[in-house]
Amino acid sequence: MARRLWKRKLPAREEKQYKEKRKLESAVFDVKTLQLLSNFIKKKIVKSIDYPMATGKEADVFRASTETGYLAVKIYRIETSNFLKMQDYMLGDPRFSNMKKNKWDVVFAWTKKEFRNLSLFEEFGINAPRPIAFKKNVLIMDFIGEEGVPDSTLKQMGTETPEKTLESLLGFVKKLYKNSLVHADLSEYNILMHMGEPYIIDVGQAVLLNHPKAEEFLERDVRTLLKYFKNHGVTKDEGEVLKWVRDRGEVTLT
Ligand SMILES: Nc1ncnc2c1ncn2[C@@H]1O[C@H](COP(=O)(O)OP(=O)(O)OP(=O)(O)O)[C@@H](O)[C@H]1O
Ligand SMILES: [Mg+2]
Numbered sequence: 001m002a003r004r005l006w007k008r009k010l011p012a013r014e015e016k017q018y019k020e021k022r023k024l025e026s027a028v029f030d031v032k033t034l035q036l037l038s039n040f041i042k043k044k045i046v047k048s049i050d051y052p053m054a055t056g057k058e059a060d061v062f063r064a065s066t067e068t069g070y071l072a073v074k075i076y077r078i079e080t081s082n083f084l085k086m087q088d089y090m091l092g093d094p095r096f097s098n099m100k101k102n103k104w105d106v107v108f109a110w111t112k113k114e115f116r117n118l119s120l121f122e123e124f125g126i127n128a129p130r131p132i133a134f135k136k137n138v139l140i141m142d143f144i145g146e147e148g149v150p151d152s153t154l155k156q157m158g159t160e161t162p163e164k165t166l167e168s169l170l171g172f173v174k175k176l177y178k179n180s181l182v183h184a185d186l187s188e189y190n191i192l193m194h195m196g197e198p199y200i201i202d203v204g205q206a207v208l209l210n211h212p213k214a215e216e217f218l219e220r221d222v223r224t225l226l227k228y229f230k231n232h233g234v235t236k237d238e239g240e241v242l243k244w245v246r247d248r249g250e251v252t253l254t
Pocket of ligand 2: 189202
């Protein structure tokens, strides 16, 4: 197809082709990503990529089918990712200390970080999607949904049992902290409600406690959760909750 020259009027058919090409270019599947997906299909990890469940600035999340059910495929965008911010969240993390500095490497390291963090969540018994595989900027994990329909976020569907949901979530925050991890972007947007239980997602930015801002992130996570639940009728004191989270013993929260 002819390259568009400045202000040159294209014949109708070419104009249509040009627009379609632009649409395709802005879609998530560039050639490299297509190759990665085709490898996952060859390896029979997934059978097909079905449809986008969410599209964002940093990543797009697709439902995929397997022989027996569904998986979620998260594809990080290289061009629009805020890789400077990503680097900030990898500070002091020995898992990524000798990382190279270009955009691609940062996004690939981030994808790996989300995979590893999901593995830690699984190890600690925290409700989150089980990690399945990753390569470069593509992460495959358990699909959180029922009969092929993805579950909604806490923000979208709320909870009928706010007290119990908050208790579970704070339990997760404490367990993570006890194992030297802080989610660092915990909010009603990153919690899916699955069969009445909260599941934590979007764990790429979770940091180890040796991150210089780990304690600040913990405070922000707790504050965000308490604010949401306060608006839904459950009030807890931030200071007390933080004290309870930081206490490495098994004290019950009242
Ligand atoms: N494992 C999953 N199962 C079902 N739906 C999912 C899953 N992971 C993500 N989703 C859907 O995709 C949406 C976006 O996911 P997520 O929060 O991980 O990405 P994001 O916010 O775009 O990430 P980023 O922080 O990179 O912008 C979620 O709100 C949810 O609707
Ligand atoms: Mg999110």
